[in-house]
Amino acid sequence: MKPTAAEQTEKPAHFIRKIIADDVAAGHTTVRTRFPPEPNGYLHIGHAKSICLNFSMAQEFGGACNLRFDDTNPEKEEDEFIQAIQQDVRWLGFEWDGAPRYASGYFDQLHEWAVHLIKHGKAYVCHLSAEETRAYRGTLTEPGRDSPYRNRSVEENLALFEQMRRGELPEGTCVLRAKIDMAAPNINMRDPTMYRIRHAHHHQTGDKWKIYPTYDFAHGQSDAIEGITHSLCTLEFEDHRPLYEWYLSNLPVPSMPRQYEFARLNLNYTVVSKRKLKQLVSEKHVSGWDDPRMPTLSGLRRRGYTPASIRAFCDLVGVTRSEGVVDVGMLEFAIRDDLDKQAPRAMCVLAPLKVTITNFDASVLEHFTAQLHPQKPEMGTRELPFTRELYIDRNDFRETAEKDFKRLVLGQEVRLRNAYVIRANEVVRGADGQIVELKCTYDPDTRGKNPSDGRKVKGVIHWVSAAHCLDVEVRLYDRLFTVEFPEEDKSKTFLDFINPQSLTILKGCKAEPSLARATPDTRYQFEREGYFCADSVESQPGQLVFNRTIGLRDSFGK
């Protein structure tokens, strides 16, 4: 059998891999990377790219990868997210080195380093208000002006910073800034803020701190403390690299990490922004962070995506510096590719139409043994009860049809998958004219073989025994947004493009009896329909709920 994308061992030689390989060849014996999420939301498919990159680089080069919570902004962060992030990283198949790290774990050291910069005349306490600071910063085309507080004495700065630390100053009173260059063309170098006053409770450090470092003042030093060799981040941080390096070279840090930037993942027909995902959840457009329509890892998991398929997808997409938009079709390919090889087959009728086999005795019960996987007999078999009354899908029957319709047509034959060939003889209608039943006859000579008279039966449809099938609920998912780029139209909000048909709930679906023991971790292929798994939160034994992960590729177009 052809290897799946997930089994592909030859990894493409992207630029990060080359840089690291060169460093290793040049004598770097320790490769250490880190995945540094801020615990202010759930992880999504975009994070998966970063996770796969960081962990796989460490794995490939015999190094280690840390998990570090970038928790410098207590007001936006929660412990719930810390737990969820750990679960998602593990689910994806990675294990970080040692215990999870926290930027907040370095607050003492960071504070000490801030004092160090003050003592060296490289940082000062600035009392400009936020608005004034903005005005002094200049614009993209005009240089900024020096703050009037820029030349305070070391002693005064030390005293003021200590007051900030003790919580003696109200929020917003002042900030600690690095003294770099207010005329720098790179705005990040115009005396960036290092510390701001926040009288906030921190999920890790409690009420110990009244001042919190900014991302820029925390990230590089945290990397240095942990001995990170390659600090991989997304393109928007490229302009921060000079500042990242400025702090490292002006502080007595224990190591010199290097920052490299790659393009973040963009997917069409969805949004991959924590802020927007959070909005979908809080405004109840979806049932939660783990709604199967969400591009979050927890949503994809509940939907039925496998970790291997997401890893394969990340490999497929590659790592470059050019930002593009990946077609969701590639994600769908990755999951179909994986599931086709793994998923046991089963039959489930989504839109049941009763069929009576008039020449089959009502007192008879036959059994067919069907393979769980057509290409993998080693996966085993299951039993299919066959009786006089069956269900087939309404979409698989037409009273008249063109020759390209390869299913059941009145007066013609079709094969019931794993069972007999039947012929539709008569349509039974309800009071409203709706077809409620089909009267058919079966050909006993077609069990496990084609008609011996050489008749050609082209179509094959799935079915279920009416007396033995399970009544189940099936949820079909479509893309969450109706347009490729929901964020593109600036005159509207992405919420205007939510697909009202993104969720279709089907009740009264008829599943073959072997599905009674379905659990969320077994993904099935419902033959001719797609890949499904029991919903991890709402499916119960006896009241099964299946999520359609993804439909089968369909060249006919239902």
Next chain:
RNA sequence: UGGGGCGUCGCCAAGUGGUAAGGCAGCGGGUUUUGAUCCCGCCAUUCGGAGGUUCGAAUCCUUCCGCCCCAGCCA
């Protein structure tokens, strides 16, 4: 009009001076008791445009065009 990036097939992406990989999607055909899978074939005389250097350029130079990021006491 400042700074930093990016532009190779509809999408992703190799290629870094020697004459355009691969994947996704699409389109033909074959196998098939899943219109699935699998198999075979097709799918960029051309690399954002224009000049130039060179025996030779997607790769070097010049210039132009387009797109993205940066003016949080967010990350």
